[in-house]
Amino acid sequence: MRITCVGGGPAGLYFAVLAKLADPRHRITVLERDPAGVTYGWGVVFWDDLLDDLFRHDPVSAARIVDAACGWDEYEVRATGKPVTHLGGYGFSLGRHRLLEILGERARQLGVEVRYEAELADPAALPPADLVVACDGAGSRIRDFRARHFGTRIETGRNKYIWLGTPHVFRTFTFGFERTEAGWIWFHAYPFTDRASTFIAECPPETWTGLGLDRLDPADGCARLREIFSAHLDGRPLDHAGRGWRNFRRITAERWDHGNVVLMGDAAHTTHFAIGSGTKLAMQDAMALADAIAGGIADGTALSAALERYEHRRRVALAPLQRAARASSAWFERMPEYADLPARRFSYALSNRRGEYPAWRYLLHMSTQGTAGRTMLRWTLSARRWHRARRRPAGRLSAALS
Numbered sequence: 337m338r339i340t341c342v343g344g345g346p347a348g349l350y351f352a353v354l355a356k357l358a359d360p361r362h363r364i365t366v367l368e369r370d371p372a373g374v375t376y377g378w379g380v381v382f383w384d385d386l387l388d389d390l391f392r393h394d395p396v397s398a399a400r401i402v403d404a405a406c407g408w409d410e411y412e413v414r415a416t417g418k419p420v421t422h423l424g425g426y427g428f429s430l431g432r433h434r435l436l437e438i439l440g441e442r443a444r445q446l447g448v449e450v451r452y453e454a455e456l457a458d459p460a461a462l463p464p465a466d467l468v469v470a471c472d473g474a475g476s477r478i479r480d481f482r483a484r485h486f487g488t489r490i491e492t493g494r495n496k497y498i499w500l501g502t503p504h505v506f507r508t509f510t511f512g513f514e515r516t517e518a519g520w521i522w523f524h525a526y527p528f529t530d531r532a533s534t535f536i537a538e539c540p541p542e543t544w545t546g547l548g549l550d551r552l553d554p555a556d557g558c559a560r561l562r563e564i565f566s567a568h569l570d571g572r573p574l575d576h577a578g579r580g581w582r583n584f585r586r587i588t589a590e591r592w593d594h595g596n597v598v599l600m601g602d603a604a605h606t607t608h609f610a611i612g613s614g615t616k617l618a619m620q621d622a623m624a625l626a627d628a629i630a631g632g633i634a635d636g637t638a639l640s641a642a643l644e645r646y647e648h649r650r651r652v653a654l655a656p657l658q659r660a661a662r663a664s665s666a667w668f669e670r671m672p673e674y675a676d677l678p679a680r681r682f683s684y685a686l687s688n689r690r691g692e693y694p695a696w697r698y699l700l701h702m703s704t705q706g707t708a709g710r711t712m713l714r715w716t717l718s719a720r721r722w723h724r725a726r727r728r729p730a731g732r733l734s735a736a737l738s
């Protein structure tokens with residue numbers, strides 16, 4: 337098959353890798369508008385479930401991802417006027433640049449043609465191919481050009497956010513809430529190398545305008561945020577890398593395919609960063625689409641049946657996470673309502689923002705705030721992480737140690 341992926345993000349590159357592994361005869365081209373090594377954003381988080389999937393589908397790139405990733409082993413919650421509290425949990429993070437470098441290299445090694453600085457300028461003129469995968473991100477031009485057919489809906493979140501990086505290396509995943517004269521503002525931060533962390537600042541629109549952030553250019557805005565969050569940054573700067581404040585856009589589409597064009601990743605659905613899963617879902621879309629076409633596509637009818645299988649499988653898998661993402665982003669939109677809770681109850685409300693926990697989780701949370709309980713919990717979770725890494729076919733040691 338001739339396959340063109342428009343967009344060389346995690347979805348497009350990973351799909352190209354898997355489709356080529358499934359059938360080396362496929363002629364696959366990835367068109368990416370940015371130059372090689374250039375992308376937006378900083379580090380992204382993920383968990384064991386994605387690693388398990390990656391090892392099942394392509395152990396080679398999975399091992400490289402694990403080796404490049406950084407591990408963290410609890411959440412820290414800081415809020416003005418409250419003692420620091422902790423939440424159990426562990427995860428991994430990796431720079432988006434590095435992830436794309438690994439996937440791009442792997443794709444090229446397998447014989448995929450990855451063309452950088454190759455923007456699809458006119459969505460009405462798609463390249464000739466048996467299958468065109470529209471993996472051109474949340475702002476997908478291909479989707480927007482056929483918006484009536486795809487039934488695209490866009491809901492805009494209330495809060496303002498900005499995706500920043502900093503050379504300050506946070507010890508672990510940290511939420512920091514600051515009370516200012518204009519209201520609450522907070523960050524979600526985590527290390528993604530031993531030299532840098534992701535730092536996402538978020539606040540209600542009133543706080544944003546009240547602090548004058550709406551009137552500052554990105555560089556002055558970063559300087560202002562650095563002052564506001566000075567207690568957390570150890571004097572280190574914040575870097576906006578050319579991106580400004582945004583409102584999250586929740587994008588959904590009623591249909592994901594049209595003729596030989598199919599949507600994948602953020603082009604089909606976006607997932608709020610409050611649950612840190614958009615990259616995972618984009619890569620899992622790639623797995624499902626590669627599986628759906630693996631048996632070969634004889635004609636147009638077989639193609640549309642395969643695309644339907646892909647869409648059905650992914651919609652079922654996405655539904656619970658999308659509910660979780662909505663609940664989670666809604667919690668952050670209501671954050672000031674929780675601000676007067678005592679520290680431990682506040683951090684529990686934050687951890688249970690999807691509202692799904694059974695009562696024992698509250699008891700566990702309360703009993704693991706002291707040093708002994710917290711240490712026990714971290715050991716238990718480390719053992720679980722190690723055990724899970726051991727079951728994977730490759731990269732076991734690095735997964736356990738990261």
Ligand SMILES: Cc1cc2nc3c(=O)[nH]c(=O)nc-3n(C[C@H](O)[C@H](O)[C@H](O)COP(=O)(O)OP(=O)(O)OC[C@H]3O[C@@H](n4cnc5c(N)ncnc54)[C@H](O)[C@@H]3O)c2cc1C
Binds near residue numbers: 342454457477
């Ligand atoms: C603040 C923030 C934090 C996040 N944190 C996390 C996290 O911790 N964990 C996580 O799993 N997810 C996270 N995400 C979500 C994640 O970034 C996305 O879900 C993921 O990047 C989607 O992958 P994709 O390949 O579908 O799209 P993208 O990564 O957006 O890739 C699309 C690609 O298409 C290219 N492109 C666009 N138009 C064209 C064109 N016309 N021609 C050629 N190329 C084109 C773009 O340059 C881009 O490289 C976060 C998102 C945000 C906003």
